[in-house]
Amino acid sequence: MVPEIPLGRWVADLVDFLRDNLAFLFDAITWTISGLVSGLQWAFNFPPSLVTIALFILLAFWLRGAPFALYTLLAFLLIDSVGMWQATMDTLALVLIATLFAVAIGVPVGILAARNALVHAIVRPILDFMQTLPVFIYLLPAIMFFGIGTVPGAVATLVFAMPPAVRLTNLGIRQVDAEVVEAAHAFGATPNQILFRVQFPLALPTIMAGINQVIMLALSMVVIAGMAGAGGLGSQVVRSVSTVNIGLGAESGISVVILAIFLDRVSEALSTRGQPPA
Amino acid sequence: MSKIRVDGVYKIFGDDPDTALKMLKEGASKAEIQEKTGQVVGVNNASFNVEEGEIFVIMGLSGSGKSTVVRLLNRLIEPTYGTVEIDGEDITKMNPEQLRALRSRKMSMVFQRFALFPHRTVVENASYGLEVHRVPEAERIERGSESLKRVGLEGWDNNYPGELSGGMQQRVGLARALAVDSDIMLMDEAFSALDPLIRREMQDQLLGLQSELKKTIVFITHDLNEAMKLGDHIAVMRDGAIVQIGTAEDILTNPADDYVASFIEDVDRTRVIIASSVMRNPRETVGAADGPTVALRKMKDAQLSECLVLDRDRKVVGVVRDDDLARLSRERAESIESVINTDVPRSAPDAPIADLYAAAAETTIPIVIENEDGRMLGIVPRVSLLAALSGEDGTNGS
Ligand SMILES: Nc1ncnc2c1ncn2[C@@H]1O[C@H](COP(=O)(O)OP(=O)(O)O)[C@@H](O)[C@H]1O
Ligand SMILES: [Mg+2]
Numbered sequence: 001m002v003p004e005i006p007l008g009r010w011v012a013d014l015v016d017f018l019r020d021n022l023a024f025l026f027d028a029i030t031w032t033i034s035g036l037v038s039g040l041q042w043a044f045n046f047p048p049s050l051v052t053i054a055l056f057i058l059l060a061f062w063l064r065g066a067p068f069a070l071y072t073l074l075a076f077l078l079i080d081s082v083g084m085w086q087a088t089m090d091t092l093a094l095v096l097i098a099t100l101f102a103v104a105i106g107v108p109v110g111i112l113a114a115r116n117a118l119v120h121a122i123v124r125p126i127l128d129f130m131q132t133l134p135v136f137i138y139l140l141p142a143i144m145f146f147g148i149g150t151v152p153g154a155v156a157t158l159v160f161a162m163p164p165a166v167r168l169t170n171l172g173i174r175q176v177d178a179e180v181v182e183a184a185h186a187f188g189a190t191p192n193q194i195l196f197r198v199q200f201p202l203a204l205p206t207i208m209a210g211i212n213q214v215i216m217l218a219l220s221m222v223v224i225a226g227m228a229g230a231g232g233l234g235s236q237v238v239r240s241v242s243t244v245n246i247g248l249g250a251e252s253g254i255s256v257v258i259l260a261i262f263l264d265r266v267s268e269a270l271s272t273r274g275q276p277p278a
Numbered sequence: 279m280s281k282i283r284v285d286g287v288y289k290i291f292g293d294d295p296d297t298a299l300k301m302l303k304e305g306a307s308k309a310e311i312q313e314k315t316g317q318v319v320g321v322n323n324a325s326f327n328v329e330e331g332e333i334f335v336i337m338g339l340s341g342s343g344k345s346t347v348v349r350l351l352n353r354l355i356e357p358t359y360g361t362v363e364i365d366g367e368d369i370t371k372m373n374p375e376q377l378r379a380l381r382s383r384k385m386s387m388v389f390q391r392f393a394l395f396p397h398r399t400v401v402e403n404a405s406y407g408l409e410v411h412r413v414p415e416a417e418r419i420e421r422g423s424e425s426l427k428r429v430g431l432e433g434w435d436n437n438y439p440g441e442l443s444g445g446m447q448q449r450v451g452l453a454r455a456l457a458v459d460s461d462i463m464l465m466d467e468a469f470s471a472l473d474p475l476i477r478r479e480m481q482d483q484l485l486g487l488q489s490e491l492k493k494t495i496v497f498i499t500h501d502l503n504e505a506m507k508l509g510d511h512i513a514v515m516r517d518g519a520i521v522q523i524g525t526a527e528d529i530l531t532n533p534a535d536d537y538v539a540s541f542i543e544d545v546d547r548t549r550v551i552i553a554s555s556v557m558r559n560p561r562e563t564v565g566a567a568d569g570p571t572v573a574l575r576k577m578k579d580a581q582l583s584e585c586l587v588l589d590r591d592r593k594v595v596g597v598v599r600d601d602d603l604a605r606l607s608r609e610r611a612e613s614i615e616s617v618i619n620t621d622v623p624r625s626a627p628d629a630p631i632a633d634l635y636a637a638a639a640e641t642t643i644p645i646v647i648e649n650e651d652g653r654m655l656g657i658v659p660r661v662s663l664l665a666a667l668s669g670e671d672g673t674n675g676s
Contacts, residue, residue, distance in 0.1 A: 177393070179389055179390075179391055179393040180393050180394070180395060180396075182389070182393065183387065183389060183393035183394075184406075185381070186352060186354060186381060186385075186387040186464075187381060187382055187386065187387075187406055187407040187410050187454075187458070188379065188380075188381035188382025188383075188407070188410050188411075189378075189382075189410045193410060197409075201397045202395075202396070202397055
């Protein structure tokens with residue numbers, strides 16, 4: 001007989017324990033995230049949609065030129081005309097805040113992992129675990145800690161989207177030509193000078209590719225976060241599925257795709273900016 | 279005091295150096311140790327001194343431990359045993375802070391694959407060492423720019439390394455090392471990645487800079503010709519051990535073992551062997567004051583048809599031929615002065631024999647080797663030049 005291991009109960013007990021003893025922490029997180037998300041949502045939704053679209057077009061033109069500016073114009077007009085403007089802006093705000101936190105946590109962890117074999121050995125299996133865990137499972141603890149609404153959606157999203165930030169930061173720093181790092185050592189540079197003035201700038205293209213992936217993962221997760229009551233396009237998608245409303249499904253689905261393409265191209269253009277000629 | 283003193287230094291890569299050391303001392307080879315223990319012997323009991331202002335070349339085949347040795351000098355690689363002294367200070371005992379100060383003030387380094395910072399402009403690269411010192415920006419850009427000028431890269435300040443050719447990139451590497459104005463420069467196969475022509479140019483440039491700057495340079499190469507051209511002293515490495523240290527001349531004329539001998543097989547000997555090592559004494563000379571009959575007798579005894587004429591100070595006046603002397607003798611002339619041919623090829627004792635070939639081609643008269651005040655030290659007949667080329671000569675100093 002194989003003894004039965006009450007793994008499920010242990011995890012549930014752990015969650016209870018954390019919720020009881022770290023309540024102040026969860027409150028702080030809730031305040032911060034909900035404040036930031038609703039602030040940004042307000043900023044996107046407050047001006048008339050045509051003004052916001054015009055700003056997006058300027059950004060698109062500056063980063064990639066006329067064709068992309070034209071795409072931006074048509075794509076966001078379409079979103080507006082099918083009535084998905086506010087949901088899209090809510091989702092955009094949620095994605096950006098989740099990305100901000102994922103990067104703010106993921107990049108330093110990636111740097112530590114690149115510089116320290118022990119941290120690397122600990123972080124790697126955790127990342128593997130995070131990436132293979134079914135996405136819905138992220139929602140459960142988030143809901144248990146943070147209830148229903150924007151915050152659990154954002155937390156689940158940022159945790160789910162973080163691994164590429166860690167992985168590609170770690171990879172980017174390890175990939176920096178060892179001889180170049182050696183040269184910095186040979187001239188007497190301190191570890192911090194080497195990290196911030198040599199390794200980090202040289203790893204930046206790889207790190208930016210990681211951030212691009214974070215944004216894409218965050219967007220895909222945000223839809224699932226709609227189930228946790230996070231609002232935005234996610235809840236439109238969830239509603240269309242639960243009411244078998246094919247029209248609403250099409251409108252919200254297309255809006256997600258349009259936003260994904262826009263974010264992908266923008267972050268890609270940002271990451272190739274300021275590269276020295278090879 | 280030597281600028282750099284390396285004493286009994288070992289570098290063993292692996293987690294069990296003591297076992298490897300014990301086996302080394304019992305005479306085990308690098309290959310045996312690697313096979314039995316997995317430890318890699320990088321450097322095996324190296325000891326050498328580098329004097330201030332010289333170019334000390336470390337030469338050896340790939341994998342012989344050259345890069346490891348040069349990195350022990352600034353502790354980019356930690357020595358496993360032994361001491362390394364710079365200006366009399368044991369650097370193996372330095373803490374990280376002291377070590378950084380040493381690296382940034384006293385030493386600079388040039389790398390085989392240039393190791394420039396691709397995200398910085400050329401002048402930002404050249405002034406990197408000054409940035410580490412926290413020299414104010416305006417000053418460091420100015421000094422970096424000066425350093426670039428010195429290596430012939432004026433006007434490239436604001437380009438990126440990726441826009442430059444290999445030779446130019448290594449000039450940036452050289453400028454970066456020169457900008458910090460350190461006493462010691464470490465150059466690990468600095469020119470090995472360059473085309474032969476560019477490479478020769480860089481060697482000449484380095485020698486030019488060195489004659490002005492008089493730095494202490496440790497130069498790594500696997501190329502004997504480069505070693506011979508640059509090195510005041512040369513250390514030859516094999517399997518982590520230094521098998522011979524000497525001048526180019528020493529190594530060429532007295533190779534310590536077959537390994538060194540096989541190394542020097544393909545060197546251009548004419549650039550390395552100097553006149554004094556192939557010269558010999560003339561079989562006979564005549565004095566400027568000798569009469570024709572005496573001179574002729576001396577030459578007949580020595581079986582010479584041509585002979586050098588020396589004055590009282592052993593300075594060469596010229597040459598005389600036996601048929602001219604015979605004529606003077608018949609005419610009962612008193613002096614040989616009228617038949618002395620003063621057009622004699624002359625050379626300094628330290629001239630490479632390559633320089634003697636042109637002279638030897640034009641005349642049958644042996645080349646006279648004389649010191650600065652014109653006294654004859656010896657002669658180099660044409661046959662000696664040909665023999666020196668083949669290596670079958672008396673060049674080992676006898
Ligand atoms: N980090 C290292 N770990 C293990 N072995 C090394 C390491 N670095 C160098 N070696 C070994 O040490 C020996 C000397 O290497 P190196 O100094 O690079 O030689 P060279 O510069 O003469 O080609 C080689 O056998 C090499 O494989
Ligand atoms: Mg090497």
